[in-house]
Amino acid sequence: MEFFKNKRVVFSLILGGLIISPAAADTNQVVEIAMGLDTVWVLLGAFLVFFMQAGFGMVEAGFIRAKNSTNILTKNFLDFCMASIGFFVFGYAIMFGKGNGFLGWSGFAMVGAESGADVPLFAFWLFQAAFCGAAATIVAGGMAERMKFKAYLVYSFLISAFIYPIVGHWVWGGGWLSALNFTDFAGSAVVHTTGGVAALIGTIILKPRTGKYRPDGSVKMIAGHNIPLASLGVFILWFGWFGFNAGSTLSVGDGSLISLVAINTNLAAAAGGILAMIVVWGTTGKPDLSMALNGALAGLVAVTAPCAFISPLSAIIIGSVGGILVVLVSLLLDRLKIDDPVGAFPVHGVNGIWGTLALGLFGRQSLGLTSEGLFFGGGFSQLGVQALGVFTIATFVIVAMGIIFLIIDKTIGLRASVDEENIGLDIGEHGLESYSGFQIIE
Template identity: 45%
Template sequence: MLSEATGIARSKLTKGLQDMISRKTLFRAVAAVAALTLAAYEPALAQTATETTAEAAEAVAGAVEAGGVPQEVQFIFNTMLFLIGGFLVMFMAAGFAMLEAGMVRAKNTSMQCLKNIALYSIAGLMFWIVGYNLMYDGVDGGYIGSFTWFTHSEHAAEDITYAAATSDWFFQMVFCATTASIVSGAVAERVKLWPFLIFVAVLTGVIYPVTGSWQWGGGWLSEMGFSDFAGSTLVHSVGGWAALAGCILVGARAGKYGPEGRVNPIPGSSMPLATLGTFILWLGWFGFNGGSQLALGSLGDASDVARIFANTNTAAAAGVIVAMILSQIMYGKVDLTFALNGALAGLVSITAEPLAPSLLMAAIIGGIGGAIVVFAVPLLDRLKIDDVVGAIPVHLVAGIWGTIAVPLTNAETSFAIQLVGIVAYGAFTFIATLIVWLVLKATTGLRVSAETESLGLDAVEVGVEAYPEFGVGSQRM
């Protein structure tokens, strides 16, 4: 989010809207735009424009010359950015589902699909019940908002403040769900369904909103000058820390690590699905980063969103190419999974500051993210931390890198304050999520039985196999 903002996104939309122009004026302005468009292509039709439309065009031209755009028009475009950005980020839920479905074994595919649609739904409810206001309501330079839920207005159609908050709620909610999606893939193939979903409820309802309030809610880190434009740390590293705590406690999949440090690769079931998921995530990232501009009501905002799109795409592309080259050098072949995660690491890396860099700097930042994946994956294996989809290298390590890199292109930030934010988010999130995982392990248990893990979670926990002709059910026929 913008470093100069108060952290409360909805305030940017509602500022000054109490004296906005009337709906009639808006209609006349739109009619003027239509008339001017017709004038460019159909002079004969333009001659039939009414006197009212001509007057409106003159009024709009005067407003633009004076440096202003009618406030209701600004509000419409700002809200449109929030909603379009929001449904693009929502589409990332499908990307995570397909990526994880392809990276796990066939016998666990339905479980990953179920977890992803369930966690998105839980995030949607928890962010309404407690998360949004905990993140944004009354933080005022502190550490936490209020434990109240986001409520409807009795006059929503006429209440411009409520309308602004509603579009912002949707936009922020899908970010919250993304954080939980990161955890899902890392602990796949050996975690029980219901304990995982309980963890998701706590993460999306309390832990993520509390950490989000520190920066985007106008909390203590925002007051210090910490900068994280779209969430390299607030979203991605928070999800990465939660995933790391889960992977440590639940342990590695059976057969993943052998004696004397041997690593036994466990191939995924469908690389086409994993590739599709990566492309969906790449597309959704334009809403993730572009929507975080928080405004589209001026020429400057529109130019900034375009710049963000270009930098986001360039960083992802550089991440892919660097990961491919390093994979070839280090292993003698190009590993598709490194290429896919290289794209995602490039995207995560540029997310902390996608506006300020030049295209060259965006490529450098994203390329380093791609390199991080190639080096971090074997490091985790040496530590016997089994991360099925590579979520920890992509979201945690690349998220830290992207946040550290912000001062390279944004002169208003400092390395010291960025490090303070990284350490604060890491310490709080890892400890808080570790406690939740420990409580679940002691009460409900986290890991499925050895027999269930061998048969596959689809057959035992879900009851619907993704590929029944190849699964346990077919073997019984």
């Protein structure tokens, strides 16, 4: 017993030292410790968002045919490579450099650049570069199975270096939308609307996959080759989204904001998955797993803008609407003969818009929003700003990316040849099979 008493005394002294030490430290030491914690938190968020690239790759590869798996994974891999270089040389300066309300023009190649948060410049840059890569890779799924690889590389660099950063400057870089109090906490508009709308205009210009729509107008179902792989991808994305949203606090603080964002992120995903499954079950008679997976992603996209300014109950409602929308819009695209193999536009474009607007409906002033949302007596003020912002962003992306895709199409060509499409882009463009030694039945 005496041994344990002595151990308790030693433990008490150590604990007392830990408690007293911060009080005894001078202000500079406390500030340094706080910045160190914030830096680690931001870097952890960056690492999680980077890991989402693997999730995107698995989802997109699983939802398409086996003969194009290497191609889509190569695009996902090169997306982050192109985004890193493009955002380093041009993108960061345009997004966070000193300039005007439309774009920044200082800090190219990070020379003379300044951090946009109270963390070291390179930590903040890495976090933002990971977001840039996520926006770029959304488009790969919408244009899968028929886009030339070299055309995709050109697109990937241009959206990462110029298009995405301009939108980001408007909202997060002190641009004209931020001056109007337009709010997008973690990127429903900046990341997902940008990527999703770019995917839509790209797939319209690219036209459907061969055989997707029969001459009589009926739809030929082109099933994904590996649903377990796609499921793994969604779990990875769900996990990474905690870094995407909670990491956007850019500070540890007292932990309350991080906790709110995390629970809202989780609840919206769960609600989206459930509602998407219910709707597709009622529509087709089968509880389609692929649609439930996209429903969870839709909930995640939708809650990304308002996650810091809403209650958990509101997050469930927002995620539920997202799950419904992803099913209905996916069915609508087939009616319009717009071929989006993985649902890039229904998941990211439509729910990026919905999530941005939802902030104006469900946002709470008590949680830091400039005014109450419409459903809490705040009127149409915030909702109007959100609508203006997301409409402008979508219009800009449609015009800018439409021009880029058309120029690519008229120069190096946008679409792979019919022969390459038939044998698969893995062999046609890369000379490499994903499943060597196995007979692939399409």
